[in-house]
Amino acid sequence: MTIGYLPWGRPEWVMSRPCLRDSRHELTYAEVARRADAVATQLSEHGIGEGDVVAIMLPNRLELLLVILAAWRLGATATPINPVFTANEAEYQLRDSGAALVVNSGPGAPTAGLPSIAVEALRAEPAGVVPDREVRPEELALLIYTSGSTGRPKGVMLEHAHLLAMTSMLSDHLQLTDADHCLLVLPLFHVNAICVSFLSSMLAGGQLTVLERFAPLPFLEAVERHQPTYFAAVPTIYARLAELPADVVPDTSSLRFAICGAAPVARELLERCEERFGFVVVEGYGLTEGTCASTCNPIDGARKFGTVGPALPGQQIATIAPDGSILPPGEVGEVVVRGPNVMRGYLNRPEETAxxxxxxxLRTGDVGRVDEDGYLVLVDRVKDMIIRGGENLYPKEIESVLYGHPAVLEAAVVGVPDPVYGEVPIAYVVAYPDVPVTAGELLDHCRRNLTKVKLPVEIHRLDALPKNPVGKIDKPALRKALQPR
Structure with missing residues (x-):
């Protein structure tokens, strides 16, 4: 099996093409291969070889990708760490992953006592020859840690076979070619940015421009300057773009499409972005445990707003009843996924893997239904369900109604304990700038669209909703704020 996203061993005409760039560097495929070899010789001098784990705690920059490639060159595994983690959070991942070495920003960065290499000290030219070895599909490529919203983070084990299956599916579904150019803005400690943006563009022979972080105006300036053909983002990013003043009119004509994933998104927000910026936005769905994506609306085919699309080629998706039986189309149950992209398991957690x-x-923990055309409609997370007086309420349904109000930019609904009903829903809302709306108006809007049992008992206006490191609305933080002190 040829692993086509690796930069070395490609035809000569590919090696001279642009490959990776950020604000510091711009490298061809040949230069990326050489720089990866240079870092590989450095890692090798620190004893890194087959089966070892290399941790990388850096913000978005080319060196992060070069270290991943260098680790793979040696048969090692990479585990990227959120660069804003506290010492406690970072050291947990370093210990749990069994990392032998960490590449970080330098003095003061957490190391858990491990040997480290500062990013500025990474080698740019090989010192010696890297062993000529074949990267095998069954080798463990990545240890990506879950967000830990339901407990301590777990290391998801992804082999090269999983990454190759995933990137092949994405490349096919998105019709990627060597003419495509991805603008990467999501954090590289997450599998979405690694697979959708980095590896898929590498597999297609395209190019990647890496932004360190997202801010609306600099992002649009980067679109105008670099002329990418696609990008992937989370709903929060589209919300920030949609709220820009009307006099901001960027040139987005180079974009073939954009992808929205990682969290539920309102139809109104996607339509607003499409109308304003003129590019197609396709919504997809997946989990780290499924190596990123399992469904996605097509770019050219029938896009169904309110769904996250059909299964990607090579995958199956279904819903199951509590007894594990497969449900017919239209029936609501837990979403399950099957395909060559599904993880090996959780590191050192056999019971949770089982x-x-x-x-x-793969049991996702999400609730949804598959329609008659095979498109998945997500209802909510199993763990987010609110049981009010014996009635099962799904916050996403209430949020969808709130998003239907023209003033609502973001919404989140969580359950709070109640002495009579057990749990009741409370809503938090962020409005578009300069759009006046009261909690009473929003409640009236809910009354017109929801039965009484589904009505939030309170609606709070906020300037911003808390977000986790991946950009999803942080519902555990909202629930924690509601706990009695």
């Missing part, structure tokens, strides 16, 4: 990988299916 509970998640059941009879060949």
């Amino acid at each position: 509970a998640t990988l059941v009879d060949g299916w």
Whole structure:
């Protein structure tokens, strides 16, 4: 099996093409391969070889990608760490992953006592020859840690076979070619940015421009300057773009499409972005445990707003009843996924792996239904469900109604304990700038669209909703704020 996203061993005409750039560097495929070899010789001098784990705690920059490639060159595994983690959070991942070395920003960065290499000290030219070895599909490529919203973060084990299956599916579905150019803005400690932006563009022979962080105006300036053909983002980013003043009129004509994923998004927000910026936005769905994506609306085919699209080629998606039986189309149940992209398991957690990988299916913990055309409609997370007086309420349904009000930019609904009903829903809303709306108006809007049992007991206006490191609305933080002190 040829692993086509690796930069070395490609035809000569590919090697001279632009490959990676950020604000510091611009490298061809040949230069990327050489720089990866240079870092590989440095890692090798620190004893890194087959089966070892290299941790990388850096913000978005080319060196992060070069270290990943260098680790793979040696048969090692990479585990990227959120660069804003506290010492406690970073050291947990360093210890749990069994990392032998960490590449970081330099003095003061957490190391858990491990040997480290500062990013500025990374080698640019090889010192010696890297062993000529073949990267094998069954080798462990990445250890990506879950967000830990339901407990301590777990290391998801992804082999090169999983990454190759995922990037091949994405490249096929998105019709990527060597003419495509991705603008990467999501954090590289997450599998979305690694697979959708980095590896998929590498597999297609295209190019990647890496932005260190997102801010609306600099992002649009980067679109105008670099002329990318696509990007992937989370709903929060589209919300920040949609709220820009009307006199901001960027040139986005180079963009073939954009992808929205990682969290539920309102139809109104996607339509607003499409109308304003003129590019197609396709919504997709997936988990780290499924190596990123399992469904996605097509770019050219039938896009169904309110769904996250059909299964990607090579995957199956279904819903199951509580007894594990597969449900017919239209029936609501837990979403399950099957395909060559599903993880090996959780590192050193056999019981949790066994509970998640059941009879060949990945149990997602999401609730949804598959329609008659095979498109997945997400209802909510199992753990987010609110039981009000014996009635099951899904916050996403209430949020969708709130998003239907023209003043609402973002919304989140969580359950709070209640002495009579057990739990009741409370809503938090962020409005578009300079659009006046009261909590009473929003509640009236809900009354017109929801039965009484689904009405939030309170609606709070906020300037911003808390976000986790990946950009999703942080519902655990909202629930924690509601706990009695």
